[in-house]
Amino acid sequence: GAGVSQSPRYKVAKRGQDVALRCDPISGHVSLFWYQQALGQGPEFLTYFQNEAQLDKSGLPSDRFFAERPEGSVSTLKIQRTQQEDSAVYLCASSITGPTEAFFGQGTRLTVV
Amino acid sequence: GENVEQHPSTLSVQEGDSAVIKCTYSDSASNYFPWYKQELGKGPQLIIDIRSNVGEKKDQRIAVTLNKTAKHFSLHITETQPEDSAVYFCAASTSGTYKYIFGTGTRLKVLA
Numbered sequence: 001g002a003g004v005s006q007s008p009r010y011k012v013a014k015r016g017q018d019v020a021l022r023c024d025p026i027s028g029h030v031s032l033f034w035y036q037q038a039l040g041q042g043p044e045f046l047t048y049f050q051n052e053a054q055l056d057k058s059g060l061p062s063d064r065f066f067a068e069r070p071e072g073s074v075s076t077l078k079i080q081r082t083q084q085e086d087s088a089v090y091l092c093a094s095s096i097t098g099p100t101e102a103f104f105g106q107g108t109r110l111t112v113v
Numbered sequence: 114g115e116n117v118e119q120h121p122s123t124l125s126v127q128e129g130d131s132a133v134i135k136c137t138y139s140d141s142a143s144n145y146f147p148w149y150k151q152e153l154g155k156g157p158q159l160i161i162d163i164r165s166n167v168g169e170k171k172d173q174r175i176a177v178t179l180n181k182t183a184k185h186f187s188l189h190i191t192e193t194q195p196e197d198s199a200v201y202f203c204a205a206s207t208s209g210t211y212k213y214i215f216g217t218g219t220r221l222k223v224l225a
Binding site: 004031042050091100 | 119155211217
C-alpha cells in the first residue's frame with residue numbers, strides 16, 4: 001500500500017476488556033515496530049518484528065500486552081484486561097529493514113473508561 | 114540506557130524567520146538520528162535523518178547538523194511557513210538495537 005495503515009483509528013474500551021489493534025505495513029517492508037505515545041509525549045518503543053520473528057519485546061509494559069505478525073506482514077497488538085493507564089495512541093511503523101527510515105501510521109487512539 | 118533530551122519545548126517564530134531545535138543524546142554508540150514532524154491527529158512523518166558518519170545534511174529548507182563529540186544534533190528550518198507549524202521530535206538509534214529513543218517534542222508555531 002501507499003503507507004502504513006492502522007485500524008481502528010479510535011477505540012473506546014471498558015476497563016477489563018480485551019482489545020486488538022491492527023497494523024498493515026508498507027508492502028515489502030521487513031521490519032515492523034509498535035510504539036506507545038502518551039498525550040504530550042514522544043513515542044515509546046514497545047516491540048519489533050523482522051518478518052514474522054519478534055526480535056525485541058523489551059518495551060511491552062506488562063504480560064497483558066502481546067504482539068504477533070504470523071505471516072510477516074500484518075501485525076496485531078493485543079491488550080488484555082485493559083486498564084486506564086493503557087490509554088494512549090498506539091503507533092505502528094515499518095521500514096525496508098532495520099530501524100532506519102521508519103514510516104509511521106496514523107495510530108490508534110485507545111481510551112479506557 | 115539511551116536518553117534523548119530536546120529543547121525548547123515550545124517555539125514561536127514569525128513567518129519567514131528560521132527555527133532551530135536542539136537535541137542531545139547520552140549513548141555514544143548511537144549512529145542514526147531521524148527527525149519527525151507530527152501534526153494534530155496524525156502519525157509522525159519522517160522529514161530528514163542523519164547518520165553518524167555525516168556532519169550535516171540539507172533538504173531544501175530543512176537541515177540537520179550532528180556533533181558526535183558533543184553528542185548533540187540540531188534541526189534547522191529556514192524561511193518558515195505557517196504549514197511548518199507542528200510538533201517536531203528528534204530520535205536516536207543505536208547499532209544493534211531496533212528501537213528509536215525519542216525526545217519529548219517541540220511545538221513549533223509559525224506566526225503569519
